[in-house]
Amino acid sequence: MMEFTQAEALGVLATVAKTLIILVGAVLMAALMIPIERRLLGLWQDRYGPNRVGPFGSLQVVADMVKIFFKEDWIPPFADKAVFVVAPAIIMVTSLLAFAVIPFTPTWTVANLNVGVLFLLAMSSLGVYSVIFAGWASDNKYALIGAMRTAAQMISYEVFMGLSLLGVVLLAGSFNLGDIIESQRGMWNVIPQFPAFVIFFIAGCAEIHRAPFDLPEAEQELTAGYHTEYSGMKFGMFFVGEYLGIVLISCLVTVLFFGGWLGPWLPGFVWFFLKAFTFMCFFVLLRASTVRPRYDQLMAFGWKILLPIAIVNVAITGAIVVATS
Amino acid sequence: MEFTFFAAGIVALATTARVITCANPVHALLYLITSMLALAIDFYALGAAFAAVLEVVVYAGAIMVLFVFVVMMLNLNNETVAREKSWLRPQLWAGPAAAAGLLLLALLWALIFGGIEYGGITGEELAAREVGMNLFGPYVLVVELAAFLLLAALVVAAHIGRDDTDQVSDAAARGERVTTNVRESR
Amino acid sequence: MKNAAQTAFSATSSVLRTIGMTFMHSFRKRETVLYPEEKPYLPPRYRGRIVLTRDPDGAERCVACNLCSVSCPVDCISVVKAEDETGRWYPETFRINFSRCIYCGFCEDACPTYAIQLTPDFEMGEFDRQNMVYEKSDLTIAGVGKRPGYNFYRVAGMAVGGKDKGEAENEAKPVNIKTLLP
Ligand code: SF4
Ligand code: SF4
Numbered sequence: 001m002m003e004f005t006q007a008e009a010l011g012v013l014a015t016v017a018k019t020l021i022i023l024v025g026a027v028l029m030a031a032l033m034i035p036i037e038r039r040l041l042g043l044w045q046d047r048y049g050p051n052r053v054g055p056f057g058s059l060q061v062v063a064d065m066v067k068i069f070f071k072e073d074w075i076p077p078f079a080d081k082a083v084f085v086v087a088p089a090i091i092m093v094t095s096l097l098a099f100a101v102i103p104f105t106p107t108w109t110v111a112n113l114n115v116g117v118l119f120l121l122a123m124s125s126l127g128v129y130s131v132i133f134a135g136w137a138s139d140n141k142y143a144l145i146g147a148m149r150t151a152a153q154m155i156s157y158e159v160f161m162g163l164s165l166l167g168v169v170l171l172a173g174s175f176n177l178g179d180i181i182e183s184q185r186g187m188w189n190v191i192p193q194f195p196a197f198v199i200f201f202i203a204g205c206a207e208i209h210r211a212p213f214d215l216p217e218a219e220q221e222l223t224a225g226y227h228t229e230y231s232g233m234k235f236g237m238f239f240v241g242e243y244l245g246i247v248l249i250s251c252l253v254t255v256l257f258f259g260g261w262l263g264p265w266l267p268g269f270v271w272f273f274l275k276a277f278t279f280m281c282f283f284v285l286l287r288a289s290t291v292r293p294r295y296d297q298l299m300a301f302g303w304k305i306l307l308p309i310a311i312v313n314v315a316i317t318g319a320i321v322v323a324t325s
Numbered sequence: 326m327e328f329t330f331f332a333a334g335i336v337a338l339a340t341t342a343r344v345i346t347c348a349n350p351v352h353a354l355l356y357l358i359t360s361m362l363a364l365a366i367d368f369y370a371l372g373a374a375f376a377a378v379l380e381v382v383v384y385a386g387a388i389m390v391l392f393v394f395v396v397m398m399l400n401l402n403n404e405t406v407a408r409e410k411s412w413l414r415p416q417l418w419a420g421p422a423a424a425a426g427l428l429l430l431a432l433l434w435a436l437i438f439g440g441i442e443y444g445g446i447t448g449e450e451l452a453a454r455e456v457g458m459n460l461f462g463p464y465v466l467v468v469e470l471a472a473f474l475l476l477a478a479l480v481v482a483a484h485i486g487r488d489d490t491d492q493v494s495d496a497a498a499r500g501e502r503v504t505t506n507v508r509e510s511r
Numbered sequence: 512m513k514n515a516a517q518t519a520f521s522a523t524s525s526v527l528r529t530i531g532m533t534f535m536h537s538f539r540k541r542e543t544v545l546y547p548e549e550k551p552y553l554p555p556r557y558r559g560r561i562v563l564t565r566d567p568d569g570a571e572r573c574v575a576c577n578l579c580s581v582s583c584p585v586d587c588i589s590v591v592k593a594e595d596e597t598g599r600w601y602p603e604t605f606r607i608n609f610s611r612c613i614y615c616g617f618c619e620d621a622c623p624t625y626a627i628q629l630t631p632d633f634e635m636g637e638f639d640r641q642n643m644v645y646e647k648s649d650l651t652i653a654g655v656g657k658r659p660g661y662n663f664y665r666v667a668g669m670a671v672g673g674k675d676k677g678e679a680e681n682e683a684k685p686v687n688i689k690t691l692l693p
Contacts (some may be wrong), residue, residue, distance in 0.1 A: 044536045047543045085352065114452060117377035129358065132390065136351060138398045144397065151394045155387055162382075175453055289533035290526060305519070311332025 007066040019100070019110045026099045030243035033242050035060045037243075037284045044288040065236070073232030083137035088234045091130035091241035095248055098123040103178045105261050105268040117169060118179040120252065121162050128154045130241070131209070131226045138229035143182050146225025149215045149295060153206055156302045157213075161168065161203035165308035167317040168256050181260035190257040195313045197257045199306050204252065206298075207246030211287035215295060250279035330370035348409040349395050354389065361385040373476035375453045553631035555657060558614045560608055560632040563647065566655035571651065572626035572663060575602040579618035579627050587611040588618060597672035605647035610640055623628070624663035628656040688693065 035050060042049025046095055050057040077086055101116040103109040112117050128151060135147020169175055171192065174182035180189075190197045206213040217225035227238045254260055254275040261268030263275075293301065340360035346352040361384050368377035443455050544551055553559070563572055575592035593603035618627050637643055654663070668685075670676045677684040 042541075044533050046536055046539050046541050048541055048545070064457050079351075080351070083355065086355075113374070115374045115378045118375070118382060122378045122381035122386060125382055125390075127388070129393070132393055132397070133351075133355075136393075147397065148394070151390055155390055158387070285530060286535060289530045324358060 018019040033243040040284045064316040071232040080137040085135035088237035093275040094127045095244040135226035142222040157203040159204035160306045183260040204249035212290035250276040333363045333366035542589040556630035558629040563651040578621040582621035610643035
């Protein structure tokens with residue numbers, strides 16, 4: 001066994017505490033997003049949304065959680081039990097793992113990986129399994145159609161997501177998210193990398209299958225898509241997983257394009273939170289205002305419009321970086 | 326780091342064994358994915374962080390998804406599982422297993438008596454920059470050849486998947502409703 | 512090429528415009544009526560909780576004819592007839608099961624005496640289902656409801672309780688069918 005000095009032990013403890021705080025913070029933020037989304041949707045649809053439980057309806061999520069906990073956790077007899085149970089856990093684990101590399105302030109990150117950007121892509125690509133396995137294990141045609149759509153949608157949009165990030169990586173000269181933020185001291189990446197920002201945001205939206213890209217769920221056509229057969233806390237995990245995705249993508253946009261913790265007067269964390277929160281609200285606004293495209297339109301849009309723009313963006317950025325260095 | 330390496334290695338071996346012996350194809354794929362993740366951890370422990378994430382992104386995240394996709398399409402049921410099980414008879418795997426065991430013995434022999442020293446696992450990281458320098462320095466020819474191969478594959482895929490009914494697909498791309506029957510319009 | 516550019520431009524701008532317009536809804540008035548604090552206006556003919564009304568002179572209107580019970584599509588009214596010493600019919604039991612009632616108002620239409628009436632009150636929630644069954648004492652009110660001044664026995668040609676045939680309002684004397692005289 002290795003021997004720990006006292007300082008080392010304290011360091012380990014601090015890391016564990018930090019990890020726990022970030023984990024709990026992320027999950028809490030995701031849970032909070034649920035009432036916030038409902039209130040905001042209400043605002044934009046000229047109604048109130050839930051405003052009874054607690055001040056301004058803020059405790060609605062607690063009520064929902066209590067309800068979901070006491071619901072029957074049913075596994076259909078025709079389902080593949082093991083896969084059915086594993087599926088909702090995958091999305092929670094991958095989204096929570098992705099939070100490990102996000103630098104909230106210069107000192108607050110769990111794992112300062114040198115390949116941070118790639119790690120994020122890896123986690124988001126593993127998230128696909130959650131949906132696919134949920135759809136397959138349910139043994140239900142709607143769930144399966146939802147899963148098929150997800151497989152195609154997420155694999156395609158991951159490509160554009162990765163390509164749009166390359167421009168940012170080129171500018172920073174590093175895959176490390178902390179370095180990427182530091183490289184934005186002079187100017188936020190959103191200005192030189194505007195097309196990349198747009199592509200990343202759209203692809204991120206499709207990655208976490210949020211409206212308008214919620215074809216895997218598409219309640220009007222597929223009842224609830226891949227989680228049709230889920231109930232109780234397993235459904236709750238999909239639900240929170242989706243909101244974790246929103247928080248994650250918002251944090252990523254903040255880190256990669258809006259300078260993370262950088263900003264005058266206020267402390268770094270406040271800046272980070274404000275920026276990320278703006279994007280979370282923007283996700284809700286998108287859901288309130290946009291319509292869901294047809295499936296072939298989604299694919300055509302990705303491969304025929306986003307892909308060329310992303311490639312041209314990488315090429316131009318690369319040329320400029322080479323020319324100026 | 327050594328502990329991580331060997332733990333992940335054991336996981337990789339065990340799950341790979343299950344990939345072969347599992348009768349349900351989707352479960353086998355699940356084990357295969359786990360084994361790839363374990364391999365990625367091994368890469369990371371050896372210091373190849375870049376290779377580790379690429380393993381997850383490309384193999385576990387994209388290629389395996391397509392595998393799962395296809396297997397899902399096949400609509401496998403309990404009969405398939407039973408048939409797979411019936412194929413797993415000792416007569417069938419005994420021969421190949423013996424041959425493979427012989428190879429393993431040879432490998433172990435070479436490893437133990439071949440004078441190879443155990444270098445230790447330090448987890449020193451090989452940065453993405455070095456990987457890139459190597460790829461486009463000494464190995465540039467290999468990279469180019471791989472690019473050719475992929476391009477060829479792409480062209481073939483585009484050829485197989487091409488759509489003769491240009492009109493229809495264009496209309497669909499423009500978001501118009503296509504009412505003509507594809508076969509009739511030919 | 513020009514066409515494609517135009518399409519791209521118009522599509523993008525329409526999406527952005529939609530987002531903007533939706534955002535501007537933050538400053539609109541909200542349509543929701545916050546119900547328990549703010550009561551909605553219900554017209555007098557709203558079909559809500561059912562009551563049994565009384566004559567202008569205070570006697571109960573219902574004559575236990577069972578027409579409401581028959582017309583009820585969900586069979587939730589149960590009436591048991593009784594007769595007083597003057598020969599007048601009245602309901603001994605009048606029970607409505609409001610957990611089945613669909614508030615269609617057919618009973619009100621069927622009633623010849625305007626005894627049964629629906630009122631603009633719908634706040635009838637109960638924790639115990641059995642409490643939704645209203646007895647006659649729960650249903651009967653002191654007033655005349657929507658029909659002031661109407662008294663069935665005063666207009667009906669029936670001999671009852673000290674009123675003989677032909678003594679009702681606007682009623683001619685009965686004709687003696689046994690004689691040929693006018
Ligand atoms: S309102 Fe309709 S359902 Fe209710 S008691 Fe009258 S007839 Fe029956
Ligand atoms: S309420 Fe009206 S219809 Fe019903 S029994 Fe009484 S008199 Fe007849």
